[in-house]
Amino acid sequence: MDKIIILDFGSQYTQLIGRRIRELGVYSEIVAGERAVEPELLRDCKGIVLSGSPYSAYQEGAPAPNQSMLETGLPLLAVCYGIQWLTLHSGGNVERCDTREYGSMPVRFLPEARANPAWASFSNGLPERFSSWMSHGDSIVAPGEGWKIIGVSDRGVPAVLAHEHKPWFGLQFHPEVSHCEHGMDILSRFVFDICGAKPGWSIEAYLEEEAKLLRARVGAEPVLLLISGGVDSTVAGAFLLRSLNPEQVYLLYIDTGLMRKAENDEVMRNLSKLGARHLEAVDAEAQFLGVLAGESDPEKKRHIIGDMFIKVQQTAVERLGIPNAFLAQGTLYTDLIESGKGVGNKAQVIKSHHNVRSPLIEKKRAEGRVIEPLDRLYKDEVRALGRVLGLPEEIVGRHPFPGPGLGVRILGDVTKEKCDILRDADSIFIEELRARKLYDRIWQAFCVLLPVRSVGVTGDERAYKYVLALRAIQSEDGMTAQPFAFDMKDLFEISAAITNRVPQIGRVVYDVSSKPPATIEWE
Numbered sequence: 001m002d003k004i005i006i007l008d009f010g011s012q013y014t015q016l017i018g019r020r021i022r023e024l025g026v027y028s029e030i031v032a033g034e035r036a037v038e039p040e041l042l043r044d045c046k047g048i049v050l051s052g053s054p055y056s057a058y059q060e061g062a063p064a065p066n067q068s069m070l071e072t073g074l075p076l077l078a079v080c081y082g083i084q085w086l087t088l089h090s091g092g093n094v095e096r097c098d099t100r101e102y103g104s105m106p107v108r109f110l111p112e113a114r115a116n117p118a119w120a121s122f123s124n125g126l127p128e129r130f131s132s133w134m135s136h137g138d139s140i141v142a143p144g145e146g147w148k149i150i151g152v153s154d155r156g157v158p159a160v161l162a163h164e165h166k167p168w169f170g171l172q173f174h175p176e177v178s179h180c181e182h183g184m185d186i187l188s189r190f191v192f193d194i195c196g197a198k199p200g201w202s203i204e205a206y207l208e209e210e211a212k213l214l215r216a217r218v219g220a221e222p223v224l225l226l227i228s229g230g231v232d233s234t235v236a237g238a239f240l241l242r243s244l245n246p247e248q249v250y251l252l253y254i255d256t257g258l259m260r261k262a263e264n265d266e267v268m269r270n271l272s273k274l275g276a277r278h279l280e281a282v283d284a285e286a287q288f289l290g291v292l293a294g295e296s297d298p299e300k301k302r303h304i305i306g307d308m309f310i311k312v313q314q315t316a317v318e319r320l321g322i323p324n325a326f327l328a329q330g331t332l333y334t335d336l337i338e339s340g341k342g343v344g345n346k347a348q349v350i351k352s353h354h355n356v357r358s359p360l361i362e363k364k365r366a367e368g369r370v371i372e373p374l375d376r377l378y379k380d381e382v383r384a385l386g387r388v389l390g391l392p393e394e395i396v397g398r399h400p401f402p403g404p405g406l407g408v409r410i411l412g413d414v415t416k417e418k419c420d421i422l423r424d425a426d427s428i429f430i431e432e433l434r435a436r437k438l439y440d441r442i443w444q445a446f447c448v449l450l451p452v453r454s455v456g457v458t459g460d461e462r463a464y465k466y467v468l469a470l471r472a473i474q475s476e477d478g479m480t481a482q483p484f485a486f487d488m489k490d491l492f493e494i495s496a497a498i499t500n501r502v503p504q505i506g507r508v509v510y511d512v513s514s515k516p517p518a519t520i521e522w523e
């Protein structure tokens with residue numbers, strides 16, 4: 001399968017570049033920006049993309065591509081920092097801009113863009129002028145040797161560069177961002193016309209290839225999958241059941257007592273339907289709530305939940321009596337990238353705390369016995385795989401749910417009573433969103449139970465009840481988010497539905513914060 005490699009220098013948009021290329025039907029792989037050429041890495045590789053970066057090209061410690069990557073003879077597309085670095089290291093100049101350019105910025109091609117056939121095919125079919133998406137604090141002031149400016153922004157900033165002797169292009173703007181007009185056209189010109197890549201990437205192809213690899217790797221040995229109830233582990237379960245003999249697949253689900261309403265039954269029902277033979281649910285609610293009692297510090301709560309998870313998991317796995325089993329996990333491509341494992345050492349480690357560092361998993365990893373069948377997929381691709389595997393839409397389209405569950409959505413100390421109140425409120429919120437056909441337009445929605453009570457009236461009586469916050473956001477990948485713009489009427493009705501049906505809640509508020517500066521979850 002033809003592929004495009006993306007050298008990652010830590011830009012928040014690197015993943016988007018990878019996704020966009022896959023949307024074009026071509027397999028893409030993000031690798032550490034500094035990675036050197038290896039035969040396996042370059043197999044079927046048709047082109048290389050250099051990503052952006054939070055660094056300045058002239059800064060000390062700025063990440064740099066390995067020289068060997070620049071000598072492959074392959075076409076190259078350098079985005080933002082990528083082209084600034086190349087400029088600086090080929091005799092050109094890059095300086096800090098007076099004002100940081102961020103957002104929409106018109107760009108126009110210069111007549112030079114048609115000066116030779118390769119350049120013409122890069123800009124072929126694009127309008128002379130279009131609205132790009134910029135995000136940079138530095139700017140190219142003089143191109144490097146062999147480079148020509150073939151497009152500029154309305155402020156005169158070099159925006160598109162091309163190399164005179166190599167199939168190399170540079171963009172100051174970000175074609176991968178959806179607000180960039182013709183961004184996909186530009187990527188498509190590069191991938192198909194300049195690199196000559198052929199589309200071969202599809203979920204069906206992935207399923208077939210991964211299944212073959214998996215069978216060759218595990219033979220008839222047992223495989224144990226830890227399922228959380230979320231989309232990823234359920235799809236991983238469906239994948240194992242489809243690719244292996246269901247008799248060798250062991251599924252273990254831990255009910256922490258911090259799950260959503262009816263979640264346990266739903267998980268078990270769906271996996272049974274897929275033909276699971278060994279499906280075990282461990283009821284650990286009392287243990288989790290026991291150790292959480294009285295604790296209100298968010299970080300401590302996370303640790304308590306993580307530690308208890310490991311304890312319960314280990315006991316349950318020992319009981320299963322398959323000590324040498326392979327251990328499967330529903331890790332996604334983004335999980336690897338976000339925890340800094342899959343990519344360069346300059347990538348910001350943003351969410352490593354989200355993945356429990358389980359000694360069991362680490363031991364299995366050291367033995368080379370961890371299976372991660374989704375680790376080359378993005379979330380939307382996992383959903384597509386779930387559909388191909390026959391999972392129902394309610395499962396594959398489900399919003400993400402954090403590992404520590406309701407534990408981080410009950411601010412302050414966690415009790416069973418609060419979990420039950422939150423479960424009821426949350427299920428009404430989700431039910432209302434589905435009924436109003438809003439659920440699929442929202443990336444993630446949930447309720448947060450606040451550690452304050454407020455005064456209200458119920459009938460003629462004064463009441464003193466919980467305050468509930470609603471959170472509904474739109475996002476591409478959870479790294480940034482905007483609050484969902486509800487119709488006020490919807491919000492009023494949802495609020496009324498909750499306060500009518502959950503007697504302990506007296507007041508509902510809507511969280512209108514973006515990420516950043518807020519996070520999606522409240523703790």
Ligand code: XMP
Nearest residue numbers: 353354400401402403404478515519520521
């Ligand atoms: P934040 O709150 O960091 O959330 O903006 C971004 C996304 O990650 C989810 N999240 C978690 N997922 N374990 C997880 O598996 C966690 O500890 C965790 N904390 C946040 C959150 O729900 C959102 O989708």
